[in-house]
Amino acid sequence: MDPTTKINIPESPLERIVIVGGGFGGLQMARKLVKAEYQVVLIDRNNYHQFQPLFYQVAMAGLEPSSIVFPFRKLFQGRDNIFIRMAEVTHVDPVAKQLQTPLGHCNYDHLIIATGADTNYYGNEELERQTLPMKSVVEALQLRNAILDDYEDALTTPGYDDRQELVDVVIVGGGATGVELAGSLAEMKTHVLPKDYPELHVEEEFDIYLIQSGDVILKGMSANSSEKALKYLEELGVKVILNSRVTAFDGRLVSLDDGRTIASQKVIWAAGIKGMPLPGLPPDTITYGNRLAVDRFHRVRGMDGIYAIGDVAYMEEPDFPKGHPQVAQVAIQMGEHLAKNLRYRHARGESWEPFHYHDKGSMATIGRGRAVVDIPKPEFHFGGVMAWLVWLFVHLFAILGTRNKLFVFLNWLYNYINYNQSLRLIIRPRSK
Amino acid sequence: MDPTTKINIPESPLERIVIVGGGFGGLQMARKLVKAEYQVVLIDRNNYHQFQPLFYQVAMAGLEPSSIVFPFRKLFQGRDNIFIRMAEVTHVDPVAKQLQTPLGHCNYDHLIIATGADTNYYGNEELERQTLPMKSVVEALQLRNAILDDYEDALTTPGYDDRQELVDVVIVGGGATGVELAGSLAEMKTHVLPKDYPELHVEEEFDIYLIQSGDVILKGMSANSSEKALKYLEELGVKVILNSRVTAFDGRLVSLDDGRTIASQKVIWAAGIKGMPLPGLPPDTITYGNRLAVDRFHRVRGMDGIYAIGDVAYMEEPDFPKGHPQVAQVAIQMGEHLAKNLRYRHARGESWEPFHYHDKGSMATIGRGRAVVDIPKPEFHFGGVMAWLVWLFVHLFAILGTRNKLFVFLNWLYNYINYNQSLRLIIRPRSK
Numbered sequence: 001m002d003p004t005t006k007i008n009i010p011e012s013p014l015e016r017i018v019i020v021g022g023g024f025g026g027l028q029m030a031r032k033l034v035k036a037e038y039q040v041v042l043i044d045r046n047n048y049h050q051f052q053p054l055f056y057q058v059a060m061a062g063l064e065p066s067s068i069v070f071p072f073r074k075l076f077q078g079r080d081n082i083f084i085r086m087a088e089v090t091h092v093d094p095v096a097k098q099l100q101t102p103l104g105h106c107n108y109d110h111l112i113i114a115t116g117a118d119t120n121y122y123g124n125e126e127l128e129r130q131t132l133p134m135k136s137v138v139e140a141l142q143l144r145n146a147i148l149d150d151y152e153d154a155l156t157t158p159g160y161d162d163r164q165e166l167v168d169v170v171i172v173g174g175g176a177t178g179v180e181l182a183g184s185l186a187e188m189k190t191h192v193l194p195k196d197y198p199e200l201h202v203e204e205e206f207d208i209y210l211i212q213s214g215d216v217i218l219k220g221m222s223a224n225s226s227e228k229a230l231k232y233l234e235e236l237g238v239k240v241i242l243n244s245r246v247t248a249f250d251g252r253l254v255s256l257d258d259g260r261t262i263a264s265q266k267v268i269w270a271a272g273i274k275g276m277p278l279p280g281l282p283p284d285t286i287t288y289g290n291r292l293a294v295d296r297f298h299r300v301r302g303m304d305g306i307y308a309i310g311d312v313a314y315m316e317e318p319d320f321p322k323g324h325p326q327v328a329q330v331a332i333q334m335g336e337h338l339a340k341n342l343r344y345r346h347a348r349g350e351s352w353e354p355f356h357y358h359d360k361g362s363m364a365t366i367g368r369g370r371a372v373v374d375i376p377k378p379e380f381h382f383g384g385v386m387a388w389l390v391w392l393f394v395h396l397f398a399i400l401g402t403r404n405k406l407f408v409f410l411n412w413l414y415n416y417i418n419y420n421q422s423l424r425l426i427i428r429p430r431s432k
Numbered sequence: 433m434d435p436t437t438k439i440n441i442p443e444s445p446l447e448r449i450v451i452v453g454g455g456f457g458g459l460q461m462a463r464k465l466v467k468a469e470y471q472v473v474l475i476d477r478n479n480y481h482q483f484q485p486l487f488y489q490v491a492m493a494g495l496e497p498s499s500i501v502f503p504f505r506k507l508f509q510g511r512d513n514i515f516i517r518m519a520e521v522t523h524v525d526p527v528a529k530q531l532q533t534p535l536g537h538c539n540y541d542h543l544i545i546a547t548g549a550d551t552n553y554y555g556n557e558e559l560e561r562q563t564l565p566m567k568s569v570v571e572a573l574q575l576r577n578a579i580l581d582d583y584e585d586a587l588t589t590p591g592y593d594d595r596q597e598l599v600d601v602v603i604v605g606g607g608a609t610g611v612e613l614a615g616s617l618a619e620m621k622t623h624v625l626p627k628d629y630p631e632l633h634v635e636e637e638f639d640i641y642l643i644q645s646g647d648v649i650l651k652g653m654s655a656n657s658s659e660k661a662l663k664y665l666e667e668l669g670v671k672v673i674l675n676s677r678v679t680a681f682d683g684r685l686v687s688l689d690d691g692r693t694i695a696s697q698k699v700i701w702a703a704g705i706k707g708m709p710l711p712g713l714p715p716d717t718i719t720y721g722n723r724l725a726v727d728r729f730h731r732v733r734g735m736d737g738i739y740a741i742g743d744v745a746y747m748e749e750p751d752f753p754k755g756h757p758q759v760a761q762v763a764i765q766m767g768e769h770l771a772k773n774l775r776y777r778h779a780r781g782e783s784w785e786p787f788h789y790h791d792k793g794s795m796a797t798i799g800r801g802r803a804v805v806d807i808p809k810p811e812f813h814f815g816g817v818m819a820w821l822v823w824l825f826v827h828l829f830a831i832l833g834t835r836n837k838l839f840v841f842l843n844w845l846y847n848y849i850n851y852n853q854s855l856r857l858i859i860r861p862r863s864k
Contacts, residue, residue: 008588010631047584064498073628083631086584103588152479152518156440156535196505199442199515403846407839414835 007104009083012039017342018099018108020089020278022049022072024328025310026114028335034079036343041106043099045088047071050137051399053328054408056177058140060184061148065137067407070400092280094303099278110305110342113278113292114335117311117326120272120290130249131269134177146266155199161263167206168264170254172246173271174212175219176364179229181268182210183366186236209262210240213271217242218372220325221362224381225372232366232383246271273326275312287314288323296354298338309334317356324357328398333357365391439536441515444471449774450531450540452521452710454481454504457742457763458546464771466511469779473538475531477520479503482569483831485760486840488609490572492616493580497569499839502832524712526735531710542737542774545710545724546767549743549758552704552722562681563701566609578698587631593695599638600696602686604678605703606644607651608796611661613700614642615798618668641694642672645703649674650796650804652757656813657796657804664798664815678703705758707744719746720755728786730770741766749788756789760830765789797823 015038019026022044033040051068058065076082087101092111099106119133132143147169154166169185171178185208193202200206210217210233216226217233217240233240241256246267248255254262275291285300287293291314292300298307298315310331314323324330334355341352365371371387374380392412399405447470451458454476465472483500490497508514519533524543531538551565564575579601586598601617603610617640625634632638642649642665648658649665649672665672673688678699680687686694707723717733719725723746724732730739730747742763746755756762766787773784797803803819806812824844831837 008590047580064496066496071628077627078630080630085588148479156517158440195509196503198510198512406842406846410838410842414838 005104007085007087007101007106009039009041009085009106014039014081015109016041016107017110017112018043018106019112019114020044020099021114021116021310021312022046023052023114023116023310023331025116025331025335026112027072027075028332029112029114029309029339030076030082032336032339033343034076034082036081036339037347038081038110038342039083040081041083041085041108042072042076043085043087043089043101043106044072045086047073047084047086049075049400052135053176053395053398055134055137055140056180056184058137059134059143059147059181060188061144062184063408063411065141067404067411068399069137070404075400089278092278092306094281094306097305100280108305110307112338113300113306113308113312114310114331115276115278115312116331117273117289118276119269120274121269122272127246127249127267127269130251131172131267133269134181135273143268150266151193151197151200155197160205163200164205164207165252165263165265167200167202168209168262168266169207170209170211170246170262170264170267172211172267172269174210174214174217174240174242175270177270178210178212178268179217179233179364179366181270182208182233182238182240183236183370186233186238187367189237208238209264210238211244211246211256212240212242213245215242218364221364221372222374222379222381225364225374225383228372228383229364229366232370232372236367273311275314277308277312281306289314289326291323297341297352298334298355307338309338315355317354320357325362327362329360330357363387363391363394437536439517439519439533439538441471441473441517441538446471446513447541448473448539449542449544450475450538451544451546452476452531453546453548453742453744454478455484455546455548455742455763456760457548457767458544459504459507460764460767461544461546461741461771462508462514464768465775466508466514468513468771468775470513470542470774471515472513473515473517473540474504474508475517475519475521475533475538476504477518479505479516479518481507481832484567485608485827485830487566487569487572488612488616490569491566491575491579491613492620493576494616495840495843497573499836499843500831501569502836507832521710524710524738526713526738529737532712540737542739544770545732545738545740545744546742546763547708547710547744548763549705549721550708551701552706553701554704559678559681559699559701562683563604563699565701566613567705575700582698583625583629583632587629592637595632596637596639597684597695597697599632599634600641600694600698601639602641602643602678602694602696602699604643604699604701606642606646606649606672606674607702609702610642610644610700611649611665611796611798613702614640614665614670614672615668615802618665618670619799621669640670641696642670643676643678643688644672644674645677647674653794653796653804654806654811654813657806657815660804660815661796661798664802664804668799705743707746709740709744713738721746721758723755729773729784730766730787739770741770747787749786752789757794759794761792762789795819795823795826 017038018041020043027049030042048069048071054068057063072084087103089099091100119135121128133139150166154163157163218226245257247257277292292308294308294313294315300306311326337355345352359376361375363373369385369388371391372383373387449470450473452475459481462474480501480503486500489495504516519535521531523532551567553560565571582598586595589595650658677689679689681699709724724740726740726745726747732738743758769787777784791808793807795805801817801820803823804815805819
């Protein structure tokens with residue numbers, strides 16, 4: 001398709017809102033604009049919404065991708081004012097109020113940038129090339145394939161050191177992703193791998209490292225929860241290394257800033273994210289963490305009719321003078337808030353409400369039957385099995401669609417009873 | 433790994449049976465050799481068994497790959513005499529009794545070739561390049577992606593003719609695969625696509641062609657069932673073209689041997705299969721359909737200690753003077769029979785029993801709630817909802833593993849009630 005042609009969307013007398021990105025923020029916004037007096041165009045590079053909090057379960061072969069993603073078209077069936085286009089936005093022209101995509105260009109009256117964040121390698125190209133990221137369901141699948149492949153290879157590798165290089169896993173980053181990955185890898189080590197690979201000596205040979213730059217894991221959570229999570233991980237046999245940074249990884253050897261090295265061919269990079277603003281925006285719209293500076297109404301600094309929400313947005317408010325945490329809850333609340341301002345206040349010429357984030361708490365799970373939960377008001381922390389059940393319930397409730405809820409629930413139940421995932425499949429395209 | 437080194441399998445005083453291919457035949461054979469006085473090595477290019485009869489449901493977004501494949505390691509957990517290696521066999525040396533693989537070489541006392549069949553393009557390289565095959569779960573997924581991608585593209589394609597090229601599907605081959613695909617595509621056309629793509633005029637624009645070289649579809653089945661299946665397809669709106677062959681396809685235009693053409697960018701090739709014998713066998717072992725000529729004991733002609741079973745084997749017996757049909761039932765019975773001959777007769781120096789195929793009947797499903805079933809003795813044919821229920825039951829029963837049975841059943845039930853699959857996801861690796 002020639003990008004100078006116009007994208008094929010019906011003409012409408014309504015103002016057009018274009019939302020770029022169907023993650024938690026963009027999707028919530030589109031849902032809140034169903035039947036509104038706007039023509040809404042949702043553009044995403046995929047045809048599905050991804051439920052990011054469970055990527056690590058896909059990577060660990062606990063869930064299938066289809067259980068945690070949801071096709072946009074199914075979600076908006078019968079919603080006449082919502083148009084879905086699968087494309088990558090290549091450029092935005094704020095003066096012409098126009099987006100470029102491989103499907104053609106697209107005009108907007110209001111542009112919502114909900115493009116989220118991508119893995120941040122802090123400029124280290126070697127780490128970008130050599131480590132495994134986990135910011136999409138496809139990357140989670142690739143990680144699963146890499147782990148299973150290396151186990152197969154280890155079977156036919158005679159030397160102890162060579163074999164250990166293959167089976168050991170180094171996870172960089174002690175945030176929720178890193179901690180949850182480490183916990184479920186440890187469960188796999190204990191309950192699944194010894195049965196699948198009796199020829200290997202999993203217990204002695206397989207090490208899981210979690211490397212964290214600061215002196216606590218789960219930095220955004222309470223000290224209480226951080227300590228508990230650390231204890232849980234250590235009970236599961238994860239080697240947690242605090243106050244260390246990975247400085248280099250050549251594909252076989254991980255170097256830490258204190259001079260130590262770890263021999264491993266598999267490094268998972270969960271050490272940071274950066275915003276993904278659209279190409280074409282002026283440089284002065286961009287601030288900390290490669291995010292777009294927005295005011296309390298989500299308006300991108302200096303732009304007309306351009307808004308940002310979720311992980312790509314940086315907003316200061318009195319309770320959050322350094323911006324909000326880059327988590328699903330913030331994105332969802334921002335999407336809903338902006339949709340209401342546009343739908344009920346902009347359309348009637350009323351003045352807009354400023355955004356205020358309501359922290360509902362945070363949680364992380366560490367393997368089977370253990371989690372930590374922080375509730376902000378009244379402040380309250382708890383862990384263990386109870387926290388794990390709360391975690392299960394909250395995530396199950398948040399997953400879109402009856403079918404997905406049902407299948408995720410059954411998978412969890414089945415795995416819990418059997419201590420054993422069935423999804424250890426290495427499925428990848430094969431050239432014809 | 434250097435292929436001159438030996439594959440890493442423990443030394444054993446037992447004779448070694450190497451099975452190449454874990455399809456219906458190879459898998460059945462390995463299962464029947466559990467705890468036998470043999471060391472059994474199962475080599476497959478994947479780490480999972482694929483349930484081929486349901487590939488078409490994966491292609492039509494009705495089932496997830498994980499519901500119809502099963503990891504070998506899980507299946508043989510705790511079976512000490514079974515060793516699984518994921519590799520492609522690149523060469524067999526019948527004199528040295530040795531296989532070559534990228535993992536190293538592997539000696540055998542008995543070699544079982546259960547490599548099955550691949551798509552046959554009858555030497556037409558253009559068709560091989562341009563059409564979509566469906567002989568693996570990965571190819572089924574790629575077909576799903578192609579169909580969904582083309583629908584997305586059609587949305588932004590203004591011209592009627594260009595759009596029709598994108599959405600029309602041509603299926604070549606009126607065997608079970610072609611018929612079942614055409615039936616479920618027709619269901620998708622009626623029940624799913626109009627809701628997902630209200631902007632397209634699915635009813636008028638989307639045509640499904642099924643092209644069959646002979647004068648009946650489902651040639652291996654009774655005349656009764658063939659006619660019924662044809663009627664069902666036509667009721668569903670499939671355009672069945674009999675007595676025609678596809679001679680060329682340039683990616684946009686399908687040419688038939690009677691001079692007719694069909695404009696379509698998507699041609700699914702299900703018109704034939706050919707055996708996949710291992711490289712290195714002498715040419716005179718190969719006979720009709722690129723299959724290995726075997727006697728009633730599965731011994732490959734002129735070879736010592738080499739056997740073939742399933743789709744890759746060609747055996748004549750009085751009831752089947754032109755060989756057996758290339759279906760799962762034959763492969764399963766062959767695998768079981770050969771395992772018994774080796775386990776109970778060879779080991780004790782007794783004379784072997786010749787193989788005899790017991791035809792248990794055949795069936796095919798055409799969309800939702802319709803199927804045809806042939807029972808051979810006493811001869812009996814039936815169709816409709818009852819046949820469909822039998823089809824469901826038989827396939828559910830044949831799928832390995834409780835979890836997979838449960839998930840397939842729930843998916844079917846869910847889709848039946850909702851007339852709507854949730855799995856319309858375009859998931860593919862993205863380069864880093």
